[in-house]
Amino acid sequence: MQKNQTGKLLFKYALTAKKTFILALIMLAVGVAADLAGPFIARSMIDDHMLAIEKPFYETAKADDEAVSYDGRYFKRGDRFTADEERGGEARILQVGKSFVFVDSAVADVSGDRSFKDGVLTFAHNGEIAEYPAEKLGAAEVFAFYKPEIPGIMTLVGWYFVFLAISIVMEFGKTYWLQSSANQVIRKLRIDVYAHIQRLPVNFFDNLPAGKVVSRVTNDTEAVKDLFIAVLSNFFSGIINMLGVYVALFLLDMRLGLICLFVVPIIWAWVVLYRKFATKYNTIIRSRLSEINAIINESIQGMSIIRVFRRQEQTKEEFENLNEDYMKHQNKMLNLNAFTTHNLVNVIRNLAFAVVLWYFGSAQLGGVGIISLGVLYAFVDVLGRLFQPITGMVNQLAALDTSMVSAGRVFALMDEPGEPVTDGSMPRYKGNVEFKDVSFAYKRDYVLKNISFEAKQGQTVALVGHTGSGKSSIINLLFRFYDPQKGTITIDGKPVKELPKQWIRQHMGIVLQDPYLFTGTIASNVSLGDERISRETIAKALEDVGATKILSHLPKGLDEPVVEKGSTLSAGERQLISFARALAFDPAILILDEATANIDTETEALIQSALEVLKRGRTTFIIAHRLSTIRSADQILVLHRGEIVERGTHEELLALGGRYYQMYRLQLGATEAPAPAASAMQPAMNRI
Incomplete structure (x- = not known):
């Protein structure tokens, strides 16, 4: 599946939870904005308060909270005078090294190297020297000039904590x-995948191991979940953070913002190449993970066979080969991630810092003053924040690609054509079945050729023949697991292709040679969770097939727990439950696929009469290997x-002395098999 198609389908599923996604993204944007407020607060704190002490002061006659008392006079910072307030002489507070000095006059230019000695402040800039008389300030006097800045600094600190609280709440939300x-999206995706699996034709599962299907429903959807939780979070927060950072950079200084734009094309090329x-x-x-799941599933299912035939080492070797190949490609991914993750981010970050500090920092230190120290600090802070989301995005590239590949595998499964x-x-049909010149092939070669027969309501039709003769294929066509390439199949005169498959199967039942029981109880395995089948019906069905006596030793009776495949029950007990299941659903057409093959002689005798009850009024198809069990069949094919x-009754086919007679003779032994009667041969021949 193409990447863009996978992306569209993921977006479609994301829309199923669009309200919560939108709420999360709004919170993300607000949280980013609140987080980016920190550097701006720091810039204001540095430029407007901490370094602003070097701005011009003027003498004032008004002693208020913003005025500073020094040497018997009051001074106030120039930008804090009101329009109608009179200004006196100018003064400056300037820092020299770790000390501060008071200059009782205007200073033309404060750039250049500063030095203070013997009451003289000296500025050296571009070979020119300027000197001003000055007085060194004590710690108390310096604090007095800083005191009017404290309310503003505390206000900014308060705002910082407000934005920090907003950021924390938004991050949580x-x-x-x-x-x-x-979680909503993955729940919806898994429901859809599982529902689609239920609609897939039977032949799909013939070609795909169960473990691979399970891997797509579990492992691959879980990887898609990581896409929405970790990858989406990091990429959306990263993109919004980067947008916010670039807005902040351009607000701080246009030239700094333009310089840092080189990061964007590098990241884009990086993602594409990765x-x-x-x-x-x-x-x-x-793919290897699916194959590993498949071999584990197969090994567990066939553990008894593996141990009986001592194939542990060979099975282990197959698993190790798959696991080795899985690890090899995992290591390739590790190498790729090691070369292209945060190490490259650090290189780009250091390069950006070097450019900014070289160009603007050196100019600042040289006294040119291209930008203020607060702006430079804020810019370095914001620039550092630019690479935090980039690092987060880069670290999620592996998860992003894994998620996209897994999503593609899930959607490829969902693209498999399913049955509508x-x-x-439909009302319960009578069960008159007719095959007319039916030919069928699974692939190329026909496994059924010109099959024609009719089974009327209440009749029992037995299908016999060697392995591969086509017995199971006839049943598969009857259930419409497959449709024939030639000929027609009708039920009560209606072609089955004109009827929905679910409607046809609603009135069919089957008892397999190896019955399948689900995890649950005996009662739930009889009713299969169908609310229409009451507990009384379940008990009656078990009684009719003779299961009550066999299952009487179970402590909880109908509520006895059944594990997967009913492995805690005997083969006979499982088969009896399967018989009861078929009887409880009251099918019009019943298929018995060598249903008594795994039942001992005593149990078989017990349910023979129950089988007659089960078959009464129903069209019954029996796939038989033990020919002694089909003597009473109305028609044997x-x-x-x-x-x-050949076709006919048991006696007619024996009298015919053909293939059926030879099969029967081989099973019972030549001494026990009756000789064919010549008088009975002709009617049987007429049936062919």
Whole structure:
């Protein structure tokens, strides 16, 4: 799947939680703005209060909170006089080294190197020297001149904590709502993926191991969750932070902002180049992870076979090879991340700092005064904040690419064509089934060739033949797991292709040779959670198939827990529950796929009468390997290489002396098999 298509689909899913996403992004933007207020407060504190003591002072006759008493006179900073307030003589407070001096006159230019000796303040700038009489100030006198600045500094400190509190609250809200939104999106995505899996045709699962499907529903969707939580958070906060930082840079100084724009194209090229290599590695990594899940799932399912045939070492070697390849590509990703993560960010940051400090800092130190010290401090602070989100974004590049690859795998699964789901139901049909010249192939070669037969309501049709003869394929077509390439199949005269698959299957039941039980209880495995099947119906179905006696030893009865596949129950007990399940759903068409093969002789005798009850009034198809179990079938179809080679009742086929007779003879032994009767051969021949 293309990257842009994956991005569009992710955006579509993000819209399912757009309200909380928008709220999170608003909080993020407010939090960034509040966080960036700090450098501006620091700039104001330095330029307007701490360094502003060097601004011109004027003598005043008014003694107020902003006036400073010195040597019996009052002085006030020039920018604090009102329009109608009279100004006296100018004075300056200037810093020389760690000391401060008082100059009782105007100073033309304060740039250059300063020195104070024997009551004289000297300025040296570009070979010119300027001298002013001055008095050194004591600590108390310096504090007196700083005292009017304290209210302003405290106000700024107060605002700093206000913005800090806003930033903390917004950070909490952003994190909470962003993760809440991500959880909503992933819940929706997983529901959709699982629902789509339910609609996928059966042949899809024939070609894809269960472990790989599970990996896409769990591991890949979890990686997509990281995209919305970690990656989205870092990238959105990073972009908003960078926008805020650049606004702050340009507000501080246009020239500084323009110089730092070189970072943007570097980051863009970096991301594009990184993803070019990372996508290739991550695609293999996610694929290997799916294969690892598949082999683990297969090994657990077949653990008894692995141990009986002592294949532990071979299975372990297969797993280690996959794991080794997984680790190899993980190491390639680690190398890529090591070369292109925060190390490169540090290089770009140091380069930016070097340029700014070289150009503006050297000029400031040289006394040119291109920008104020407060602006330079604020700029360095803001510039440092520019690289914090860049580092966060870069550190999430690996997660971004992993998430995009995983999302592509999930959406590729969802792009697989599924069977349409039709709401509603149809009345219970009678169960008259007819195959007319049906031919079917899974791939190229036909496994069924010109199959024609009719099964009327209440009849039992047995399908016999060697492995690969086409017995299961007929059942697959009847269930519409597949549709034939040629011919038609009708139920009560209606072509099955014209009926929704769910409607047809609603009135069908099946008992497999190896029944499948789900985690739950015996009752839930009979009803499969269908609310229409009451507890009384469950108990009656178990009683009718003879399961009550067999299952009477279970402590909790119908509520006895059943683990996955019913592994704590015997094969006979599992089969009886499967019989009860089919009976409880009251199907019009019943399929028994060698249903008594795993049941012992005593149990088989117990349910033979129950089988007659189960088959009564229903069209029953039996796939049989033990021919003794189908003697009472109304019609036996003998299949060979996809064709019906014989048909008839048990007695007629024995009398025919053909393939069925040979099979029956092999099973019972030549001494027990009856010889074919010539008088019975002709009716059987007429049925072919």
